[in-house]
Amino acid sequence: MLQDIPISQPRFTIITPNKNGERFLDQTIRSVLAQRNDGVDLEYIVLDGTSTDGSMKIIERYRNLIDVVISEPDQGPAAAINKGLRLARGEILAWLNADDVYHPNTLTRVLKVMDANPKAALCFGSCRIIDEQDREIRRPITRFKELFFPLSSRFTIQSINYISQPAMFFRRSALEQAGPLREDMKAAFDYDLTLRLWRHGGAVQAPGAPLADFRWHQSSISGSHFQTQFREELQAAARDAGHLAPQTLIHHGVRWGIVSIYTLMSLI
Numbered sequence: 001m002l003q004d005i006p007i008s009q010p011r012f013t014i015i016t017p018n019k020n021g022e023r024f025l026d027q028t029i030r031s032v033l034a035q036r037n038d039g040v041d042l043e044y045i046v047l048d049g050t051s052t053d054g055s056m057k058i059i060e061r062y063r064n065l066i067d068v069v070i071s072e073p074d075q076g077p078a079a080a081i082n083k084g085l086r087l088a089r090g091e092i093l094a095w096l097n098a099d100d101v102y103h104p105n106t107l108t109r110v111l112k113v114m115d116a117n118p119k120a121a122l123c124f125g126s127c128r129i130i131d132e133q134d135r136e137i138r139r140p141i142t143r144f145k146e147l148f149f150p151l152s153s154r155f156t157i158q159s160i161n162y163i164s165q166p167a168m169f170f171r172r173s174a175l176e177q178a179g180p181l182r183e184d185m186k187a188a189f190d191y192d193l194t195l196r197l198w199r200h201g202g203a204v205q206a207p208g209a210p211l212a213d214f215r216w217h218q219s220s221i222s223g224s225h226f227q228t229q230f231r232e233e234l235q236a237a238a239r240d241a242g243h244l245a246p247q248t249l250i251h252h253g254v255r256w257g258i259v260s261i262y263t264l265m266s267l268i
C-alpha cells in the first residue's frame with residue numbers, strides 16, 4: 001500500500017489578482033519570480049478575473065514558473081485574494097496587485113525579520129509610490145508614513161494607516177485567527193485586515209530600503225476611489241478601537257486632512 005508523501009510547506013505564498021492589467025502585469029510577475037533567485041521557497045498564485053485584454057498571454061508566458069493559475073469570474077479584488085488565500089500553502093502570505101512590484105531581495109529581508117520575531121503577526125516596510133513610467137512620485141506622502149514607523153503600535157495604526165499594502169506580509173497562523181478580507185469593502189479591505197491581524201501578535205518593521213513600489217495612476221483604487229478608501233479606513237478604525245476611542249477621533253481628523261491633500265493633488 002502506498003503511503004502519502006508529505007508535501008513540504010513553502011515559506012511564502014504570494015498572490016496576484018488581475019483583471020485586464022496587461023499594461024504592468026509582466027513587470028509584476030517578474031518581480032515576484034525574481035525573489036526565487038535568492039533561494040526563497042516561494043509558492044506563486046495568479047488569479048485572473050477573465051480578462052479581455054492580453055493578460056492571459058502574459059500569464060501563459062510564465063506558466064511553468066507559476067504554481068497556480070486560475071482564470072474565472074470573481075466578485076472583485078477582495079474576493080479574488082480570498083480565493084488565493086484559501087489555496088495558499090505558505091507560512092508567510094501576501095498579495096501583490098498587478099500594477100505593483102517587489103524590490104530585489106524583498107522576501108529574503110522579510111524572512112530574516114519574521115524569523116527573528118516569531119510571535120509577530122505581520123511584517124511591513126517602506127514602499128515607494130511610482131507613476132506609470134516607474135518614476136518615484138509623492139515622496140512627501142512616503143516620508144510622512146515613515147515618520148510613524150518608530151512609533152508603531154496598535155494605538156498608532158488605529159489612528160492612521162501608515163502601512164502600504166504592497167510592503168506588508170503576514171503569517172498564515174494570524175490570518176486563521178483574524179479571518180479573511182471583507183468582500184463588502186471597496187477600497188480599504190487591506191487596512192481592515194491589518195487591524196485584525198495586529199490583534200494576534202502585533203507587527204514588526206523590516207528596516208532599510210523599500211520592499212516594494214505602489215503604482216499610482218488614475219485607474220488604480222487609490223487614484224479613482226481615494227475618498228471611499230479613507231471613509232472605509234475610518235469605519236475600520238472605529239470598529240477596531242471603538243467609535244468614541246481617542247484613536248478614532250484622531251483618525252477622523254487625519255482623514256479630512258489627507259482627503260483635502262489628495263483632492264488638491266488630483267487637480268494638479
